[in-house]
Amino acid sequence: MSITDDGRGHRSPGAGALRGQPSSQGHAPTRPPHAAEDPGNWGEPPPGYRGTGPGQPKAPAGANGRPAAPARSGSANPHSTLPAPAQTGEVRASPPLGGPNTSAPPRHAATVNMTAGRPPPAASDPRPVNGNGHPPAGKNGQYRPVPVSAAPMMNGKGHGPTGPHAPRNGVVQPTPTSALNELDALRQQAKSGPQADPELEAAVGFTHFDVSSSQDNLITVLLTRDDLHLLASQTLVRVKSKEDQRAYLGVVVRGPFAEPNAVPANSTMAIGVVTHGKKLAYTFDYHGRAEIEIVGEEVDGALKPPRFRPRPQSPVFLLDDEESARVLGTGGDLCLGLVVGYEQMEARLNPRDKSILPRHTGIIGTTGGGKSTTVATLIHRAQQQGIATIVFDVEGEYTHVDKPTDQAAMLEALRRRGQKAEGVRDLHIHHLIGRASLNPRHRSKHAFSLKFSSLSPYALAEILDMSDAQQERFLKAYDVTKLLLEDFNIYPQTEQERRQVLDVDELSTGYPRMTIDHVLDVVSAYIYSLSDEGKSETRGKSRAVPRKQASLLEDPEEQEADTDATAKAPSRGLVLRTEFRNNFSRVMARVMAQSSRNEISWKALASKLHRLRRLGIFDVGNAAGVDYDSMLTPGRVSVIDLSDTDSPQLNNLVIADILRGLQEEQEARYQRANAQDAAITPVLIIIEEAHEFLSANRISQMPVLFEQVAKIAKRGRKRWMGLVFVTQLPQHLPNEVLGLINNFVIHKIADSSVISRMQKTAGSIDESLWNRVSRLAPGQALVSFSNFTRPLMVAVDPAPVKRLLVE
16 A cells, blocks of 8 residues: 655555555554654654644545545546645645544655555664654655554554553654754755855856857857846956866957847747737846957966967956056046946057157048047047147048047047037147148148258159150259259358258258259259240350350359350240359259150140149248247147148148158157156157058059158157148058058948958957948947057047038
8 A cells, every 4th residue: 555645745646545455443453542752753844734633624534534536626526525636836735644533643745555464664773664664754855753642553453552651762863953954954945946156246247158150269158137237348258167177368359149048039929928028028048158358368467369268167257447447558647538348447558658759640531420529529638638730631520629629429429428518728830831720810821832852852753653755854953953053053051061061951851042043943943945036046156155154063162253154044945043043154054964865754744834823822922831839838739720722732842842841840859858867758750641642552662761760660659740641532542651650540430442451451359349440430440559468349439529510
């Protein structure tokens, strides 16, 4: 006979039905009443037990005193005397074995087999055994002594008197107090649940197992739904691989994503639940998944390249803003904006560190991506740090940066950042003479002209796009002009100047005191010498005074006293503009000494030089040149307004000339600072529309101009002169120029081919960040500076200064 009770008041199917031969009394065996009086042996009833007891209703009995079996849920049994099952979660107690008047002790989930004729347990073994020869299972599956009185009686015979008055040296001894205490402790532990490692309480996730598609340096992290909001994109984390006692630093590069727990995300069930969100309030529980890139392994406080991967189920911890800023190297006084993924961490740099801004910067992005706002913010921040800032402004956007912004969107963005609108304090505007400025009423506005003598003849030939034949003739005329300047005692005049002229580097600068009119006079003389009138006159002079002409070339001072040599220029055919008109014969003698042919090439060269002269920007009367010393004043912003030139060639001439002058002035300041052991003023030069200044399709024809820029870039790193190239067409910049750039601020770029080219240039930026460039919002940028541990996504600060919106 077998009776089963699960310990929760429920009985298994068939419970209560006697199996096997009945007792002689004709009813189920009963348990002595006093058997329930031993709480020390039976303990507390299990949860959910609702057995009979004082003050509790007794379950009705069926036929022959047997407990009636309950009816099945949802149906009524007409032959059953038991009430229907509870419909509201009520748990009914199992009736006692002896019928309605029998009081039986509560029993745990155990099965008691009663077999007639089985002898009692041996006296030497206090543990009772069931019908299978094993001790009966107690609560939690552990052995608990069962009193003899609790054993069923077969055929009305028991095992003798048992109960509270039984002798203590009987078969069953009381449960020791220590065991009961242990059981109580286990019960309390089960109620409170498992105790987690205190350190793991701060973990936001755990590393997942690797799969066949896993990639080097990329780790999958799983996290709970509650922790999903903690692991934002670009967040720095620390992974503690406890199995091999290693620690790693990583950054979230993908995710976090939300994945359902019970079904795949692409399953029909998951899709159906989500798409019917209007009708269903239920959804699947889900967890988070993110991909982190291992930045390095922490070894003795230093970050080293990782040699291994974190083991599975390694806890992942967030780094706070302070530690993240230290690890990423974002400290400094110059703020660019907020790092994406953090609430308060700012992308900062040290404006006095020679390894940052003097290593040159590229600000790149399509129209509307936020380049101009970034430039305006950089101008404001640099001025606050005492940096001398020079801006080549081809559109006139920055001619009003001394005033606070009045754009509603910018004012709202400043309010959210807790900043205020304000202009720069020391703005000076420079514009070419004869050209207008977009801020004509500014109190510090300066007109300037260029000095022809400061332009390299080779760079000038490239900017004017001379052909090879034209460049050859231009350089020949340039050399003849230098000789005539000395012949006419224009330059050099002193011994010191004669020594200085030996150091002139014509690849970077021009010949002192030479003007464009001097060169045009010589070119005109060459054209005259190739004309019919000139040929006839030069032939006549060569027959008349060959000895005098030779003497002119050898000893100019003696020829000045010879009246035969001071022939006047012909009244027709040639007009000289400079001092050279005072001695036409000397000019022609120098020209004939380096004769040339092909009158057409000379006329084409003269046409280009005349157009350049008509611009009216070279050596104009008493117009002042550029005051480079004033531009390099600490904290001053100097805007070169080129908005009224309408000529890329003219802009290039201005940029090349001013760059050379700034480099020479900064070089002199650097030498003085070293001699006096003093600090040098940092200089930042911003070139707008840099692709117009240094075009890729012209770089092969402009090697000298590029060499000038490259020289400034290389020397600027040591002399504290940083260049900033701003362009919306980076594909037009030559690789040689991109190779000079070490820092990048990359706004949105929609063209995938441009992104691919930039990837080859900025190799330090990982693939996951490049994938975001085409989707960047206005004002967001991928920022890579030499002081950052890795590139960062940054929301650039709004510009507090006024910027003109130029169509």
